[in-house]
Amino acid sequence: MAPTTLSRSTLSAPAEIAIDANGDTLTALTRSDGANTLVFVSARPAGGTFPAPSPLSAPGENASCPVVKLDDAGDATVAWLRSDGANKIVQAAYRSASGSFSQAVDLSAPGQDASCPQLVVGAQNESTVAWVRSDGATPIAQTAYRLPGAGFSPAVDLSAVGYSASDLDLAGNAQGDATVAWVSSNPPADVVTTAHRPAGGAFIASADLAGSPTSPTGVVVALDPAGVSTIAVIGGSSEIDAGTVFTTGYATVDSVVTSGQSVVVALALAVAARGTAVLTWRYYRYTSDPTSTELVEAATRPGARTGWTPATTLASTPTQGGNGHGLSVYLSSFPGAPVTTVDPSGDATVAWVTLGSNLLAATQPAGGTFGSSIGVSEPTEIVRPGVIAAQDDAGDYTIAWLGSSSPGACGCAAHAASMPAGAAFGPPADVSRGSGAQAPLTMAINGHGDGAAAWVQSDGSSIDARVAGYQRTPPALDQVHAAAGGSVGAALAFSISARSLWSALSTTWAWGDGSADTAGAAVTHAFGAPGTYSVTATTTDELGNRLSSTSSVTIATPQVAHLPTAQAAVNRFLPLLLVRASRLRGELGELLGIASLKGSVLGETVTLRCVAKCVHALRQKIRLRRRADLHRKITLRAPLVLRAGTRVEIALSAPGLLARFDRFGFARNHHGLSAHIAAQGCLSASGAPHSCP
Numbered sequence: 206m207a208p209t210t211l212s213r214s215t216l217s218a219p220a221e222i223a224i225d226a227n228g229d230t231l232t233a234l235t236r237s238d239g240a241n242t243l244v245f246v247s248a249r250p251a252g253g254t255f256p257a258p259s260p261l262s263a264p265g266e267n268a269s270c271p272v273v274k275l276d277d278a279g280d281a282t283v284a285w286l287r288s289d290g291a292n293k294i295v296q297a298a299y300r301s302a303s304g305s306f307s308q309a310v311d312l313s314a315p316g317q318d319a320s321c322p323q324l325v326v327g328a329q330n331e332s333t334v335a336w337v338r339s340d341g342a343t344p345i346a347q348t349a350y351r352l353p354g355a356g357f358s359p360a361v362d363l364s365a366v367g368y369s370a371s372d373l374d375l376a377g378n379a380q381g382d383a384t385v386a387w388v389s390s391n392p393p394a395d396v397v398t399t400a401h402r403p404a405g406g407a408f409i410a411s412a413d414l415a416g417s418p419t420s421p422t423g424v425v426v427a428l429d430p431a432g433v434s435t436i437a438v439i440g441g442s443s444e445i446d447a448g449t450v451f452t453t454g455y456a457t458v459d460s461v462v463t464s465g466q467s468v469v470v471a472l473a474l475a476v477a478a479r480g481t482a483v484l485t486w487r488y489y490r491y492t493s494d495p496t497s498t499e500l501v502e503a504a505t506r507p508g509a510r511t512g513w514t515p516a517t518t519l520a521s522t523p524t525q526g527g528n529g530h531g532l533s534v535y536l537s538s539f540p541g542a543p544v545t546t547v548d549p550s551g552d553a554t555v556a557w558v559t560l561g562s563n564l565l566a567a568t569q570p571a572g573g574t575f576g577s578s579i580g581v582s583e584p585t586e587i588v589r590p591g592v593i594a595a596q597d598d599a600g601d602y603t604i605a606w607l608g609s610s611s612p613g614a615c616g617c618a619a620h621a622a623s624m625p626a627g628a629a630f631g632p633p634a635d636v637s638r639g640s641g642a643q644a645p646l647t648m649a650i651n652g653h654g655d656g657a658a659a660w661v662q663s664d665g666s667s668i669d670a671r672v673a674g675y676q677r678t679p680p681a682l683d684q685v686h687a688a689a690g691g692s693v694g695a696a697l698a699f700s701i702s703a704r705s706l707w708s709a710l711s712t713t714w715a716w717g718d719g720s721a722d723t724a725g726a727a728v729t730h731a732f733g734a735p736g737t738y739s740v741t742a743t744t745t746d747e748l749g750n751r752l753s754s755t756s757s758v759t760i761a762t763p764q765v766a767h768l769p770t771a772q773a774a775v776n777r778f779l780p781l782l783l784v785r786a787s788r789l790r791g792e793l794g795e796l797l798g799i800a801s802l803k804g805s806v807l808g809e810t811v812t813l814r815c816v817a818k819c820v821h822a823l824r825q826k827i828r829l830r831r832r833a834d835l836h837r838k839i840t841l842r843a844p845l846v847l848r849a850g851t852r853v854e855i856a857l858s859a860p861g862l863l864a865r866f867d868r869f870g871f872a873r874n875h876h877g878l879s880a881h882i883a884a885q886g887c888l889s890a891s892g893a894p895h896s897c898p
Contacts, residue, residue: 208638208673209255211247211659212236218270220247220659220670222649226277227251228678228706229302230649230657233271233283234258234670244268244285246306252704255672261298261306262287268296270321277379277652278302280330282351284312284322293318295336297349297357310357312349313338319347325377327404329353333383335363335375346370346387346411350402363400363411364389370398372421376428380404384434384450386414386426394419397438399426399450414438414448423469427476433509435482439469447474447484449509471542473555480509481551481571485543489524497524501543501557503567503575517575519543519567522560541590548600552626556594556604562587564606566630581622581630587612593658595650600626601677605636605648605658617642619660621675636673637662653678655706674707679750681705685742687756693735700727701742701754708746715741732760 211220211232220234228251236245238260245258261283262268271285279302286293287309295313300306312334313319319338326332332351337344346363364370369390377383381404389398396419400411414436423439434450469488476482485503501520504513540558547553551571558564564582569575582588586608594604602624607617619637624630641662650656654677661668680703688697701712703726714723716730717738723730732738741755 208636208662208671211255211670211672212245212258213667213669219645219647219661220672221271221273222647222657222659222672223273223275223281224649224651224656225275225279225302226651226653227279228651228653228655229275229279230255230672230674231273231275231281231283232258232659232670232672233261233273233285235269235271236670238264241265242267242269244271244283244287246273246283248281251706261285262296262309266290269293272322272324274324274326274332276326276328276330278329280326281306282324282326282330282332284324284334286319286321289315292316295319295322295334295338295349297322297324297332297334297351299330299332299351301330312336312357313347313360317341320373323373323375325375325383327377327379327381327383329381331381331404332357333375333377333402335373335385337370337373337387340366343367343369343390344371346373346385346398346400348375348383348385348400348402348408350383350408352405358407361408363387363408364398365411368398372424374424374426376426376434378428378430378432380430380432382428382432384426384428384436386424386434386436388421388424389413395421397421397424397436397448399434399436399448401432401434401450403432414450416446416448423472425472425474427474427482429476429480429482429509430478431480431509433480435474435476435480435506435509437472437474437484439472439486445469445472445484445486447482447504447506447513449480470539473543473545475545475547475553477547477551478549479551480506480511481547482506483545483547483553483555483569484513485519485545485555485557487543487557498522499524499560501555503543503545503555503569505553505569507551507572519555519575520557520559520565520578524560539590540588541592544592544594544604546594546596546602548596548626549598550600552596552600554594554596554602554624556581556592558588558590558592558606562589562612564588564592564604564608566604566624568624579630582606582608582620582633585610586620589617589644591645593646593648595648595656597650597654597677598652599654601654602626603648603650603654603656603675605646607642607644607646607660609640616640617644619646619658619673621658623675623677636675637671642671643668650675657707676705676707676746676748676750678706680708680710680744680746680752682744682752682754685754685756687740687742688758690759690761691732692761693733694731696729696731697758698727698729699740699742701744702726703744703752705746705750708748708750710744710746712742712744715743717741732758735760735762 220232222232224230230249233246235242243260244262246261247255247258249255266288268285268287273283275281282299284297287296294311296309298306298309317339319336322334322336324334335348338347347360349357349360351357370387373387375385383402386399388395397414398411400408402408421438426436428434436448438446471487473485483505487501490498499522502516502518504516506513543555543557545555553569556566565578566581567575567578589607592606596602605621609617618640619642620633621636622630622633642660646660648658657672657674659672662671683702685701687699691697712726737759739755740758744752
């Protein structure tokens with residue numbers, strides 16, 4: 206969808222973004238209020254617009270690195286860092302889906318700096334925030350959490366006194382479980398330490414991951430829906446190990462790969478239902494000058510209690526230089542960690558940027574193996590580090606990146622591509638609608654595949670925060686109104702009310718009578734023949750997603766009603782309601798009536814006059830002067846300004862004259878009938894009931 210500018214300011218980072226199951230979107234960004242940098246938020250309801258961002262952090266001091274999460278119901282939590290004038294303090298605020306944000310609360314204590322917070326949110330806005338803060342001697346891992354209906358707990362020290370914490374990572378699931386893992390300095394060797402909090406409870410005492418490699422240099426953690434944690438570790442000797450911590454506290458550690466003469470640079474881990482996990486990494490293997498090799502590899506664990514498959518090489522690229530020099534060159538242009546996703550059924554996708562700045566991906570069906578790599582970006586595009594991807598509950602995959610046509614400073618365009626489950630990648634879409642986008646790029650996708658991406662974009666005078674939506678679900682129907690039935694030639698009203706998460710909508714109506722479709726959300730249609738018709742309204746968004754609604758309409762031949770018999774009195778007029786359509790407002794046209802006469806006396810008359818809601822007098826009299834007039838069809842025709850409620854009366858002058866009225870209608874501007882036929886039937890001036898012959 207077309208991008209939206211959230212804020213025009215001097216920004217250093219794009220908006221953080223979250224989207225719930227209904228498509229409601231919340232962004233958090235930093236922006237100056239003229240004196241300090243504050244955290245601002247903007248919440249957009251599904252199908253609505255982003256309002257101007259409003260401040261969430263207090264004025265007077267600088268705030269930074271906001272993180273935002275929504276649960277599926279739209280409840281929100283935001284955490285960030287704010288200076289108290291001396292140190293950086295972790296703060297947070299929360300709100301229900303229909304409420305306003307609480308006052309910001311301090312989560313970390315004053316007196317020492319805290320790191321940027323990490324945040325996970327489960328059902329009913331159960332939240333966990335984790336960070337690293339010095340206790341005055343060593344950095345320690347800390348957390349605070351919030352249970353449904355309560356406020357945040359006091360800060361909890363996770364790491365032991367005297368043990369330095371680094372490389373902290375936090376993971377959570379939709380149920381509210383949370384696991385924190387970090388590298389704990391424990392001379393003479395460092396170890397990996399973990400702490401777990403079950404949904405609705407407090408953190409269990411931290412424990413070292415027994416059997417993990419010594420002197421670890423990196424750790425990532427993921428949590429499956431059952432609360433089982435998977436922890437991947439880069440060892441000091443560049444081996445890769447993975448540990449599984451069960452909710453009972455039982456832990457296993459498997460050696461995934463031993464890299465030998467290599468340096469593991471980055472890990473990526475994804476876990477799905479039933480403990481299915483995919484671990485990917487890229488590393489630099491040096492052999493001898495002048496050539497070394499850069500590899501992207503992956504291993505899979507089918508279930509929480511199963512082992513890991515042997516490593517699969519997804520890409521192998523020769524590089525220039527060996528040993529230390531080659532590694533330095535490699536790291537100076539490192540294209541970023543692989544991006545790994547697994548859907549609930551266990552299908553996995555891994556994407557990475559090559560040393561040649563192309564974006565590739567490889568897929569693996571559940572229980573299968575990885576196929577050959579697939580080009581995602583255009584071959585000539587230079588893709589920048591910081592690719593982001595997500596896979597929804599149905600397995601549909603979305604990936605976004607920044608790219609340019611030349612190296613150097615990133616006057617980039619934000620691009621995205623999608624791959625439906627079991628299908629191929631579609632062509633890249635220009636999300637930013639032009640160049641000027643700057644790294645990094647953020648993105649959020651919900652379980653239905655709807656989402657949004659955010660970035661900053663420079664126009665030369667300011668750096669704007671921008672957001673563009675992505676939509677996979679079709680429009681939603683609010684209401685449809687279709688006439689159940691009517692008469693031939695009658696204009697019937699039809700309307701539909703639908704909403705879309707991000708897109709403008711267009712509607713067409715197919716009438717089922719062979720006539721051309723009609724475009725518009727509210728239309729009218731007249732059917733030319735009696736019968737039952739299936740009328741279908743199709744609403745389409747900009748991406749081609751469709752919503753259809755079909756109604757049955759029954760069209761009848763105009764009812765032939767026997768008009769009441771007039772009394773014997775001469776010139777007794779019969780009232781005839783001609784117009785019932787309230788939409789008519791002073792239509793100028795011609796009244797038209799056709800009657801078949803039978804009589805025996807010359808000189809009789811048929812008189813037509815307007816008696817109610819008349820703009821000007823209408824009176825027409827036809828005198829039967831010849832014998833032939835007594836057995837013929839006559840036309841009653843007169844100009845008339847027709848309005849709702851207009852009444853016309855007709856009279857026969859004498860007994861013995863019988864008129865059969867075959868048609869009455871109204872011709873607007875002399876181009877076809879535009880009002881319902883008021884009545885058909887027979888009228889006699891004999892004073893006795895008379896049926897049509």
